[in-house]
Amino acid sequence: MEISDFGKKFVFMPDATRGAVRALTSKxxxxxxxEAIVTNTxxxxxxxxxxxxxxxxxxxxxxxxxGTVLTDSGGFQVFSLIHSKKxxxxxxxxxxxxxxxxxxxxxxLTPESSIDMQMAIGSDVLVTLDDCRSxxxxxxEAEESVSRTIDWASRCKKHFEEKYGGTKETGKLLSxxxxxxxxxxxxxxxxxxxxxxxxxxxxxxxxxxxxNGELVLDEMRAVIENTPKEKFKYAMGVGKPExxxxxxxxxxxxxxxxxxxxxxxxxxxxxxxxxxxxxRIKNAExxxxxxxxxxxxxxxxxxxxxxxxxxxxxxxxxxxxxxxxTIHNLRYYQRIIESLNQQSY
RNA sequence: GCAGAGAUGGCGGAGUGGUCAAACGCGGCGGACUGUAAAUCCGCUCCCUUCGGGGUACAUUGGUUCAAAUCCAAUUCUCUGCA
Numbered sequence: 001m002e003i004s005d006f007g008k009k010f011v012f013m014p015d016a017t018r019g020a021v022r023a024l025t026s027k028x029x030x031x032x033x034x035e036a037i038v039t040n041t042x043x044x045x046x047x048x049x050x051x052x053x054x055x056x057x058x059x060x061x062x063x064x065x066x067g068t069v070l071t072d073s074g075g076f077q078v079f080s081l082i083h084s085k086k087x088x089x090x091x092x093x094x095x096x097x098x099x100x101x102x103x104x105x106x107x108x109l110t111p112e113s114s115i116d117m118q119m120a121i122g123s124d125v126l127v128t129l130d131d132c133r134s135x136x137x138x139x140x141e142a143e144e145s146v147s148r149t150i151d152w153a154s155r156c157k158k159h160f161e162e163k164y165g166g167t168k169e170t171g172k173l174l175s176x177x178x179x180x181x182x183x184x185x186x187x188x189x190x191x192x193x194x195x196x197x198x199x200x201x202x203x204x205x206x207x208x209x210x211x212n213g214e215l216v217l218d219e220m221r222a223v224i225e226n227t228p229k230e231k232f233k234y235a236m237g238v239g240k241p242e243x244x245x246x247x248x249x250x251x252x253x254x255x256x257x258x259x260x261x262x263x264x265x266x267x268x269x270x271x272x273x274x275x276x277x278x279x280r281i282k283n284a285e286x287x288x289x290x291x292x293x294x295x296x297x298x299x300x301x302x303x304x305x306x307x308x309x310x311x312x313x314x315x316x317x318x319x320x321x322x323x324x325x326t327i328h329n330l331r332y333y334q335r336i337i338e339s340l341n342q343q344s345y
Numbered sequence: 346g347c348a349g350a351g352a353u354g355g356c357g358g359a360g361u362g363g364u365c366a367a368a369c370g371c372g373g374c375g376g377a378c379u380g381u382a383a384a385u386c387c388g389c390u391c392c393c394u395u396c397g398g399g400g401u402a403c404a405u406u407g408g409u410u411c412a413a414a415u416c417c418a419a420u421u422c423u424c425u426g427c428a
Contacts, residue, residue, distance in 0.1 A: 015380075015381060018381090022381085022383095022384080023384080038380070040381080043382090070380095072380050073380090075380075076380045076381090077380095077381095077382095079380090080380090080381080081382075086382065087382075101382075102382080132380080177380085203380075204380095206380095207379080208379060208380090209379060234380085235380090236379095236380035237379050237380045238379065238380090243379075256379095257379050257380080258379070258380085258381045258383085259378065259379050260379095261381085262378060262379090262383065262384095263378070265384050265385080266378070266383085266384080266385070266386090267384095268376095280375085282374095282375095283374085283375075284373085314384090319384075321384085322384055
């Protein structure tokens, strides 16, 4: 895929946070029809680190991955590790400091250092550092999140252009993240101010599911309506198969979620043979079921193995089970994407 | 044969007079997961129930006591030493 075509058609990117889609080799990943992956700036900054990543020739060389790579900036970890108080850390106007509970080491992400790390990774599509928050926050917190996110995005762009020559020199794309929680006027403001700075893509940030379990469609629409039409829109963290279809209808073209691979590891598989489209492979009813997970699926797992076999592997903790379920779930998603792309012809 | 130790729910294993239907772990059954600290986490897991409770239970049988998985006796079985 030409990088300039990124987001012209629908694309689903599985999360290869630390340089692998869990349980899959790069070949197995490619065989699911995956064209792009998301890797994570903070996690790769911690291990192997910026200098080693440079020496290793970037993530594509390291993984032997020929497809597209998008790097998340570490903005989500500002939420999931610091704001959620999972790790000790501080968010401040200049960025965020993370303290790894494993090693006690401190990691600093600023708008500039996030870009530097994303360049070291050899990303095709960069993301500006943002101050991601949960959905149900007070307005004052959302305002702080928005103003920081805009400021950091502006600094990211400046650094990307001044140090690396920007999109023109590098051929890479720089996308930004729209915050604002569930305050529609803040979403609008954030989207408009980021548009004024100018980016190659606009990402919907924050949480995509409200407390009532529904997609935050109004907020997502506000971002579409207040950003340049011709630039790609990426719905970060979307979502369940039905969510992707809905959000695709709003104008988002790019998606990623950990659900597909995490569910696979946890035994929740996608199958059109089942009611609700979900098959919980650990359940006793599959112990003697010789059918494939999904009778219409063309993935390796469905071509070669039965529900009973996969049920067994998962029950006895054989790692091969994780590989087989991940291949299936990912292929299921890529087939949804393929069908969306066919429909839009 | 003699001397010790012990027998607890599907399994392992706490508990040694009342607050014990019995900790904890495993197994079993079900569920959750949405820019990954997640091969993780959360329920339920003797029988019946109108979910308030009720009924059987800690090798077996008998006894002591207001009250026993817990104390006593006998029986059966298991393990470890010594012959």
